Amino acid sequence: MFPKTLLSTLLLALAVSANPVLVDKAPVTLGLTRRLNLTSVHNLVRHDQTRAQKLKAFGGVSTDAVINEPVDNQAVTYFADVTVGNPGTHYSLLIDTGSSNTWLGANKAYAKTSTSKATSNKVSVTYGSGSFSGTEYTDQVSLGSGLTIPSQSIGVASKSSGFDGIDGILGIGPVDLTQGTLSPATSSTIPTVTDNLYNLGIITSNAIGISYAPTTSEEVENGELSWGGVDSSKYTGSITYVPITSTSPASFYWGINQSIKYGTSTTILSNTAGIVDTGTTLILLATDAYKKYVAATGAVLDNTTGLLKISTTQYSKLQSLFFTIGGTSFELTANAQIWPRSLNADIGGTSGSIYLVVADLGSNSGEGLDFINGYTFLERFYSVYDTSNKRVGIANTPNTQATSN
Ligand SMILES: *[C@@H]1O[C@H](CO)[C@@H](O)[C@H](O)[C@H]1NC(C)=O
Ligand SMILES: *[C@@H]1O[C@H](CO)[C@@H](O)[C@H](O)[C@H]1NC(C)=O
Ligand SMILES: *[C@@H]1O[C@H](CO)[C@@H](O)[C@H](O)[C@H]1NC(C)=O
Numbered sequence: 395m396f397p398k399t400l401l402s403t404l405l406l407a408l409a410v411s412a413n414p415v416l417v418d419k420a421p422v423t424l425g426l427t428r429r430l431n432l433t434s435v436h437n438l439v440r441h442d443q444t445r446a447q448k449l450k451a452f453g454g455v456s457t458d459a460v461i462n463e464p465v466d467n468q469a470v471t472y473f474a475d476v477t478v479g480n481p482g483t484h485y486s487l488l489i490d491t492g493s494s495n496t497w498l499g500a501n502k503a504y505a506k507t508s509t510s511k512a513t514s515n516k517v518s519v520t521y522g523s524g525s526f527s528g529t530e531y532t533d534q535v536s537l538g539s540g541l542t543i544p545s546q547s548i549g550v551a552s553k554s555s556g557f558d559g560i561d562g563i564l565g566i567g568p569v570d571l572t573q574g575t576l577s578p579a580t581s582s583t584i585p586t587v588t589d590n591l592y593n594l595g596i597i598t599s600n601a602i603g604i605s606y607a608p609t610t611s612e613e614v615e616n617g618e619l620s621w622g623g624v625d626s627s628k629y630t631g632s633i634t635y636v637p638i639t640s641t642s643p644a645s646f647y648w649g650i651n652q653s654i655k656y657g658t659s660t661t662i663l664s665n666t667a668g669i670v671d672t673g674t675t676l677i678l679l680a681t682d683a684y685k686k687y688v689a690a691t692g693a694v695l696d697n698t699t700g701l702l703k704i705s706t707t708q709y710s711k712l713q714s715l716f717f718t719i720g721g722t723s724f725e726l727t728a729n730a731q732i733w734p735r736s737l738n739a740d741i742g743g744t745s746g747s748i749y750l751v752v753a754d755l756g757s758n759s760g761e762g763l764d765f766i767n768g769y770t771f772l773e774r775f776y777s778v779y780d781t782s783n784k785r786v787g788i789a790n791t792p793n794t795q796a797t798s799n
Contacts, residue, residue: 426489438700445523445674449492471560473489491672491673493519515577518577526551530548537621566586589781592781602780606772607791607793634720634787638786639667645667647669651719652668669765671766672772680758680761680764687715724788729799730770730794731751
């Protein structure tokens with residue numbers, strides 16, 4: 395399903411370029427590489443909806459919520475090069491703000507060294523797409539220059555599904571999501587990589603900044619994760635911070651309150667709770683809000699891709715979506731609402747067609763998690779995940795108004 399040239403472009407992009415750039419004195423950064431690997435036609439939408447369902451069931455945490463959906467491989471991933479052990483082995487770990495366990499062994503086998511210590515705990519996590527189970531170890535984990543954790547708790551998978559082509563996950567969600575993942579059960583949580591960097595004094599603030607950029611087939615640009623604060627070269631203006639929402643289950647994640655308008659006057663979603671999530675590709679809206687968006691845009695559901703589709707005439711009239719977060723209005727332009735046309739073939743679409751990245755969450759609003767601002771949102775805005783201050787930050791970037799798609 396990949397055109398050959400595109401596939402090779404995407405494969406080239408797999409080479410991780412970790413360019414640690416130190417900005418001022420504060421955060422230490424790690425390069426992120428984007429991989430697009432859509433292997434079946436409805437993969438993208440179904441993958442995101444299944445993840446949403448699992449997150450709403452307070453998933454990622456408990457194995458109670460069994461979702462009877464086919465396991466899809468991760469469709470679009472941002473991953474980083476992480477070194478474990480001494481001497482170190484490199485692993486490609488998916489960056490996930492919606493889960494908090496760090497683990498490896500899905501693809502490349504765990505190489506034990508003098509720093510590896512098995513614990514007596516088994517570990518297992520079920521995700522919207524895929525799962526893993528294995529043994530909890532502690533080991534030395536290096537995230538780039540200056541970021542070495544001598545004893546990080548990590549899962550080593552003996553079984554995993556849904557993670558072809560990547561080695562595991564670097565979970566950077568709230569630490570409470572690790573609760574219940576160990577057996578015998580413990581009431582304690584497993585400190586995340588960010589928690590340990592902070593506790594060791596390696597970073598001075600328990601916070602992460604993430605910069606993504608829109609990508610096309612010709613060149614896949616890297617994102618950047620900065621530990622310990624924000625990289626001021628990656629955003630414009632000031633960062634709007636909002637407290638983590640008090641509404642459950644969004645409150646278990648990087649949950650925020652927001653409202654959405656189409657153009658200046660059409661309300662799509664009244665102020666409600668949802669999450670910001672790097673593990674979701676699309677922008678998902680609760681079904682009732684999604685229907686308002688469909689009515690406002692005149693889009694039709696395309697049976698081949700599973701995405702909404704509009705004509706070129708409709709596109710020329712497509713208005714911005716305005717996301718109001720913490721009193722600031724963030725503009726998601728018409729161009730930001732469409733799937734990059736140069737990547738239409740990857741989603742089973744036809745060249746020249748225009749597909750939208752706004753999709754149906756799969757359940758109505760009022761259930762405590764009414765939207766997911768996934769990576770198609772995050773490639774237009776800088777985001778900050780601040781554990782110390784229990785808040786999320788959003789800012790404009792030079793890509794907010796880009797017409798890359
Ligand atoms: C893409 O996904 C397929 C199916 O899950 C997998 O076999 C393949 O290794 C993946 N390719 C890359 C480059 O990750
Ligand atoms: C978010 O919205 C809910 C109601 O939807 C409200 O109860 C809450 O106070 C708001 N703010 C925060 C920070 O949760
Ligand atoms: C998509 O499929 C459904 C049923 O399979 C059909 O009712 C609908 O007309 C189709 N839509 C388009 C745009 O082809």
